[in-house]
Amino acid sequence: MTELQYKETVVFERPTALTPTQTTYCPGCTHGVAHRLIAEVIDEMGIRDDTIGVAPVGCAVFAYRFFDVDFVEAAHGRAPAMATGxxxxxxxxxxFTYQGDGDLVSIGMAEITHAAARGENITVIFINNANYGMTGGQMAPTTLPGQKTTSSPTGRDVELAGYPIQMAELIASIQGTSYVVRRSLHDARNIRQAKKAIRTAFEVQKRGLGFAMVExxxxxxxxxxxxxxxxxxWLKENMLPVYPLGDYKIHDAVKSAGI
Amino acid sequence: MTKELIKGNIAFAEAAIRAGLQAYFGYPITPQTEALEWMSGRMPELGRAFVQAESELGAINMVYGSACTGARTMTSSSSPGISLMQEGLSYIATSEVPVVVVNVMRGGPGLGNIAPAQSDYNQAVHGGGHGDYSPIVLAPANIQELIDITYESFDLAEKYRCIVMIAIDGSMGQMMEPAELPPFREIKKEHPAWAIVGAKGRKPNLICSLNIDEVEHEKVNLRLLARWNQIRKNEVRFKEYYLDDADFAVVGFGTAGRIALSAVRAAREKGIKVGLFRPVTLAPFPEKQIEALAARMKGLLVVEMNTGQMLDDVMRFGKDLSPVRFYGRPGGVIPLPEEILREIEALATETIPADIHPRDLWFDRLTAELGLTYEAA
Known part of the structure; x- marks a missing residue:
């Protein structure tokens, strides 16, 4: 018998900033991808010991189970206020706060807007999936016109329920912000770009440059x-036209920091 | 140290600063705003955290976040603002992080007015946010006591990892009195083991009010209750005046207690053997003391600046032992010493019907006196 010799090279593994836990997310949901990107950034920047997460109310309510960093669990929509404190x-x-669209755009609109206006030196990761996931798929402020949900059974009627709120554009219009971009998680190329944006958002915080939000x-x-x-x-065909990807605010200080 | 003439709102703000306050978050509301204004200058000049929040909702959640780091943190507001804070207070209580909240109560319900009132007693003592929890509620009756209580409140909050609410009213917030401010304490340098500060060299800490497993959350409820029982045992505070030889006692807290003291002195001059029992902790309520007081008095007069909220607690522990009479002025009206003196005289001379609730008797007396008529119940 010839003894076989293997030389193993690790090419892919779980980021250390993620706990070895099964998530509570549905199969195919991109929360897991977003978690992984944040954890990779924490690992790459070597900031696990100095990072504090603020979990939302919504599907990511258990986010604290999945990150190996100190965490608090905020009331619905209040994560930016808690992060401020x-x-x-x-x-x-x-x-950093991790918030969905019901949490951030609806019930937490005041908190996110004023944290942005104050230029709080925090990083906001905003997950926009056009509905309230945790409670079973109700209409969110981000639900598309005509989109059927459990609380817009015939499709969102803009005459009665208004139009989607484009949060990156809205937050970028606030003078106090430093870095506001929208990315998507629907394919590998976009996921890589999302990762870069998350890294930049944390680098902005590292340099004390102020408020950063990645939608x-x-x-x-x-x-x-x-x-x-x-x-x-569906995301690609329906959400991208309403929520164009792009850099909505990159403050000169962020540009000149070369990050 | 010497006494200086100092306004209530500024007195508690400066006392908190001297107690080692590290972070203050608030929102302007009359009659509390001077505290926020004072903090806006003092905290930054001392290198400490201050944010004027977008709302009381924002403020209390900033308080929540800051308190999670173990920093000495407080907010102050007035009745409608405290109502808005109840969401955060419920989370804070469940998470067992120490915070200090000052409620400079004003006339309610609703937007009410900006006059002094005590109508948030039930909200502070029996309710507030959702769920089973109890904050410590302290009710000083003068500026010096307000300073002393505020100075100590952070130690209490940290000892029991609970909310300490200091309940005063608009008149105490606005009045000036000679008082002595305490010396500066050093800012805490150590973070408690439970604090959220970054998980260096350890597993992550979590501060959370969520337990999706109801059996686990039942345990949280029971732990909160166990701590509350310790508080009930250790922290009951009250003041007694002229009670040694008294036949009758007035029971009143805060400003109502203070006004009642003037009335008690006037009654003493008229030869009525009356004293004053002033609860300082509204929660934990001085249950045993009220019971003992009722057992040795011929009658109790409860005086409040509301429609008889503490009255119900006094009756819970004292009504079978002594007749109880009530006098209150709600909605922002302050009772005058003469009104309370008249009540004391009536207490000493009239028989109190046992089968009618003191609130009903008072309602009929007050509405008759004010010339108001309402549809019979």
Whole structure:
């Protein structure tokens, strides 16, 4: 018998900033992707010991189970206020909020807007999947015109329920912000670009340059009643026209920092 | 140290600063705003955190975040603002992070007015946010006591990892009195083991009010209750005046207690053996003391600046032992010493019907006196 010799090279593994836990997310949902990107950035920047996360109410309510960093769990929509309190008391720590569209755009509109206006030196990761996922797929402020949800059963009627709120554009219009971009998680190329944006958002915080928000267009196969691949396509075909990807605010200080 | 003439709102703000306050978050609301204004200058000049929040909702959640780091944190507001903060207070109580909240109560319900009132007693003591929890509620009756209580409140909050609410009213917030401010304490340098500060060299800490497993959340409820029972045992505070030889006692807290003291002194001059029992902790309520007081008095007069909220607590522990009479002025009206003196005289001379609730008797007396008529119940 010849003894076989193997030389193993690790080419892919779980980021250390993610706990070895199964997530509570549905199959095909992009929350897992977004978590991984944040964890990779924490690992690459070597900031695990100095990072504090603020979890939302929504599908990511258990986010604290999946990241190996100190965490608090905020009330619905209040994550930016809580992050403000943490950051003001511990200015040298990295503080990030992770919020969905119901949390951030609806009930938490005041908190996010004023955290942005104050230029709080925090990083906001905003997951936009055009519905309330946790409660079973109700209409969100980000639901598309005509989109059927459990609380807009005949499709969102803009005459009665208004239009989607483009959050990246809205937040970027606030003078106090430093870095506001929209990315998408529907394919590999866009996921790589999302990762770069998350890294930049944390680098902005590292340099004390102020408020950074990365909006991530995300899928919700379960509540959209689509297979994961179809959900990716649905996002591409329906969400991208309403929520164009792009850099909505890159402050000169961020540009000149070369990050 | 010497006494200086100092306004209530500024007194508690400066006392908190001297107690080692590290972060203050608030929102302007009359009659509390001077505290926010004072903090806006003092905190930054001392290198400490201050944010004027977008709302009381924002403020209390900033308080929540800051308190999670173990920093000494407080906010202050007035009745409508405290109502808005109840969401955050419920989360804070469940998460067992220490915070200090000052409620400079004003006339309610609703937008009410900006006059002094005590009508948030039930909200502070029995309710507030959703769920089973109890904050410590302290009710000083003068500026010096307000300073002393505020100075100590952070130690209490940290000892029990709970909310300490200091309940005063608009008159105490606005009045000036000679008082002595305490010395500066050093800012805490250590973070408690439970604090959220970054997980260096350890597993992550989590501060959370969520337990999706109801059996686990039942345990949280029971742990909060166990701590509350310790508080009930250790922290009951009250003041007694002229009670040693008294036949009758007035029971009143805060400003109502203070006005009642003037009335008690006037009654003493008229030869009525009356004293004053002033609860300082509204929660934990001085249950045993009220019971003992009722057992040795011929009658109790409860005086409040509301429609008889503490009255119900006094009756819970004292009504079978002594007749109880009530006098209150709600909606922002301050009772005058003469009104309370008249009530004391009536207490000493009239028989109190046992089968009619003191609130009903008072309602009929007050509405008759004010010339108001309402549809019979």
């Amino acid at each position: 943490i950051k003001r008391s511990l200015p040298d720590r990295f503080v 991530l267009l995300s899928t919700c196969p379960t509540n959209w009643h689509l297979t994961p691949p179809d959900a990716m396509n």
